[in-house]
Amino acid sequence: MSEPNQQSAAGCSHCRDLPPLPFAFTMAFQPIVDIEARQVFAYEALVRGVNGEGAFDILKQVNDDNRYQFDQSCRVKAIELAARLEVSTKLSINFLPNAVYEPKSCIRATLDAAEKYQFPPEQIIFEVNESEPVGEPGHLGRIFQEYHNQGFTTAIDDFGAGHAGLNLLADFQPGIIKLDMALIRRIDTNKIRQSIVQGLLATTNELGITVVAEGVETAGELHTLRAMGIRLIQGFLLARPAIERLPEVDYSSLEG
Template identity: 30%
Template sequence: MNSCIHCGISFDFYEEGFLFIESNQIDQHITDSYQKMNDYIAFAPYSSLDIVQSELNRLKYTTDLRMGLSRTKRPARLIDLKTFELRFNEKETVNFIQHGQFVSYLQPIISLNSKELYGYESLLRTKDSNFTLSPWKLFDVAAKTGLHSLLDQRAREEAVKARAGQVSPGTKSFINFLPSTIYNPDFCLQHTFKIVEKYQVNPADLVFEVVETEKIVDVGHLKKVLDRYKKEGMKVALDDVGSGFSTLDMLELLRPDYVKIDRSYISHCDQDQDKLNFLKEANERAQALGIITLAEGIERIEEAEVCASLGYDLGQGYLFGKPAETINFPEVSSIR
């Protein structure tokens, strides 16, 4: 099991300060410009990040070496050389992941039966107009640089905050999370539970969903994560079922409260018998297990009508509203 060493811990690239290196064989890395702190750690001042880049280039193929930066002569948090290089090469994005301003956009989810608002999915966006990276790129960089736990944690916090003053009690908030960032559910989810308490949100109004980018390797561990959410009175969802590793068989194994069917099966489902067959089977299997079904990616009235006729409980997609910083729920009474 991986550790939580990088979760919530900042790692900054200062324009000047001290560069620290650590190795079990520190002597071979010492130059005249380094001062030895002990048998394993040495440091040297630097006056620009170009100097750090030069040292990184010089030492990048050295094995068993850790690096870190500090504004003072106090030892910095040191990380392995490969991760340091990845973070250095993406330092602007890394800095934004740690300190940038985020906001949670809300996309409506409706009841296909009553045509009433059921909830919103919270989607992470950058608040700084000068920083234009997509959420996908942010999470990609975060995963490569060991900061995915931190970014996922920040996304969950923004999603809970987004309810304040906007979303009425009783309306659900669907919040994405990355299972790979939660090594120990009892420990790693404490931050989320404290945020829920801080903003005085009813846990029953929150639905935490496994996002589509995660390969389900350890089903037993994922079930423990979902059960931990449930223990706090929250609901859980399995996202994008039918795509990748989220199969219908996972419904029986994980027993989520909600299942979201991948948009690829929704698109033009009124014109494709194979899609209709899958949607029917998925709904029947979910309903047999007492799982609420949600069709995502609905863009056409015909798709909404098909899903409603098959007995799907909920719908989500551009037909009902695009993600926005402020809530927006259009009239959908035209669905038969």
């Protein structure tokens, strides 16, 4: 597997003379579905091993020496595969904030990959896990601001699972938040989870932030979330991730 060209981000020492990664990886794609329009809103690119290994097996090999190279390679691989699969929706790419040394320079490889594979940059969503620790206060905000300036959509993944919670949302407002599956699990029978999610929806509606419910596995969860006004759903109920292909969405759970 070829490695992306990092030479274009001139001036950043982390972009030059990078050794090859000591492991190979590819991407699986899982749709985020607009259940009202019955169409795919976006595909999330999820790292996988070339022999089908899960994300954990790959991520445990990432360390301080290869974190930047891995983050950049993931972006390029996701765009390359999405272009090959002719993805016409949004493409959601996870990124590691501690691998972004200077946002304006570090985005260069992404823009180069989009141009090389003729993938529209405006279709790209960059999402970060809320529990991902960020050393310098304000660093994530600067990244999001630069991505916004470049025309990308930004998202916070697993919202509600990390330590920052609403403090993170108070500092900067992404285009999308993805509610953590722990909030979604059995929400149809849990009034407390329903109340928490309803409170988050009131806040995000006021701020103009789009909400995705992830980890939806049962029809009960889906119908409860739908009744609460959430229309973007991701989870095994609708489609499981598929390695290097776009899985079909099962809309049968929307009936009734």
